Amino acid sequence: MKRRLKRLGRWLVEVARCEIKVFVDTAPVMEKPLAQAAGLGWQGKHTNLLGRDLGNWVFLGAIFTTLDLEPDTPEVSHCGTCTACLDICPTNAFPAPYQLDARRCISYLTIEHKGPVDTELRACIGNRIYGCDDCLAVCPWNKFAVAARDVGYQPKLGLPELAELASLDDSAFRERFAGSPIKRIGRDRFVRNVLYAIGNSGLPALRPVAAGLVDDPDPAVADAARWAMARLT
Ligand code: B12
Ligand code: SF4
Ligand code: SF4
Incomplete structure (x- = not known):
């Protein structure tokens, strides 16, 4: 217990010293490829990020930090042969899969x-x-x-x-x-x-x-x- 508390203490000091910048659709940050690299999901053929547990109903935010973190495994595409999103677009905005005009x-x-x-x-x-x-x-x-349970997301x-x-x-x-x-x-x-x-x-x-x-x-x-x-x- 004592050792765990010591480790937690060291980690908190490290967090306090590190630099942090937070972005939520607020800066020219490639949020989708970064989220895919972080293992949160993959960029579907409609170009947005989706996940196996989250589906498509997810917004992205990014925290840039100097903290030394263990990297996650990037996710791979699970779109397969599906083209439902490309076919339904009312304005034909997809010139090709993964490309949006x-x-x-x-x-x-x-x-x-x-x-x-x-x-x-x-x-x-x-x-x-x-x-x-x-x-x-x-x-x-x-x-x-x-x-979502947060009332902020309710219509x-x-x-x-x-x-x-x-x-x-x-x-x-x-x-x-x-x-x-x-x-x-x-x-x-x-x-x-x-x-x-x-x-x-x-x-x-x-x-x-x-x-x-x-x-x-x-x-x-x-x-x-x-x-x-x-x-x-
Ligand atoms: C500009 C923008 C738009 C534009 C253009 C959308 C687009 N797909 O490019 C418009 C106004 C059309 C738009 C619409 C929407 N948007 Co918008 N938009 C953005 C914004 C600000 C930038 C996206 C961008 O960079 N586009 C430029 C293109 C070229 O980038 P790209 O699609 O990622 O594709 C390139 C890269 O992935 C690159 N690439 C591939 N691999 C790698 C690897 C690395 C390392 C790098 C650097 C690059 C790279 O190659 C691709 C091809 O050029 C992001 C926020 C952000 N900062 O990311 C939100 C964002 C993508 N939007 C979002 C949302 C929710 C929407 C809408 C659903 C809103 C709505 N309900 O009306 C629609 C969906 C339309 C659609 N099918 O994409 C969410 C998507 C969440 C998610 N789950 O992915 C985001 C992430 C905002 C957020 N923080 O939550 N959006
Ligand atoms: S191709 Fe199919 S699975 Fe992939 S994002 Fe579009 S609708 Fe979803
Ligand atoms: S117009 Fe097309 S690309 Fe844009 S959000 Fe609607 S279905 Fe997706």
């Missing part, structure tokens, strides 16, 4: 892309208004995943009404999405996405909602409103 990915288009989205891709976005999980959701390894939006979301002004948007990553994209990009979803809804009842935004001061919102109206005639 981010310019076609709905996650990029709805979260990162400024201004109007190419008309060719708008219909493929369907009713997705913030990101896309299709290539992750279809993966057969998800049968081993367990739901908060419920089933949103497109008409109500399209009516948000800047302050209502900020209030509605306070504490959510959605807040980062701002009201204009969010409403632009909602209008693409309205245009793809096939519901003529939503045409007046789009009509109310054709003179929006944001050019991408006004353009999306005109596009949605044309789709719903």
Whole structure:
């Protein structure tokens, strides 16, 4: 017992002396190949990391340290001949397995892309208004995943009404999405996405909602409103 405590003491001193940097999607760090090298899983054909116990529902964080640690064994791919994630992608964003053309990915288009989205891709976005999980959701390894217990991961939006979301002004948007990553994209990009979803809804009842935004001061919102109206005639 005494010897174990001594060893623990030495280790704690070592930890206290070592340098540490923590990254969670916050720096240009190749998190996926590093996670594979650390044995946490492998980069699937959809390019994300998945694991035999975790499936695809996992975020990555990295701790860089000068601490002398025993390396883990890297994981190898267990994708085999499966191509489910490549086949399901609504925008054909995979030119080849393990390669993603981010310019076609709905996650990029709805979260990162400024201004109007190419008309060719708008219909493929369907009713997705913030990101896309299709290539992750279809993966057969998800049968081993367990739901997160942390309340922070529980869905908060419920089933949103497109008409109500399209009516948000800047302050209502900020209030509605306070504490959510959605807040980062701002009201204009969010409403632009909602209008693409309205245009793809096939519901003529939503045409007046789009009509109310054709003179929006944001050019991408006004353009999306005109596009949605044309789709719903
Ligand atoms: C840019 C980015 C995006 C872009 C581009 C995605 C991409 N696949 O490249 C966009 C906006 C499209 C995006 C979308 C999404 N993203 Co993102 N994204 C990132 C980010 C910030 C960088 C990824 C990157 O470096 N891309 C560049 C390409 C070239 O790298 P790559 O895919 O890893 O492939 C290359 C390397 O692996 C390299 N390589 C191979 N072996 C080795 C070995 C070594 C040693 C090295 C150095 C390199 C190397 O060769 C490959 C080909 O060039 C990471 C966070 C991070 N810091 O890693 C999150 C990250 C990948 N995203 C994440 C998530 C959750 C998503 C979405 C699911 C979000 C959503 N619901 O909408 C989608 C999924 C889309 C998809 N199929 O990938 C998670 C994935 C978690 C996981 N389990 O892997 C990450 C890791 C964020 C996190 N910290 O959790 N994302
Ligand atoms: S997140 Fe959606 S759009 Fe992006 S690559 Fe996966 S299936 Fe395709
Ligand atoms: S869906 Fe199939 S190919 Fe894609 S990551 Fe999962 S196992 Fe690999």
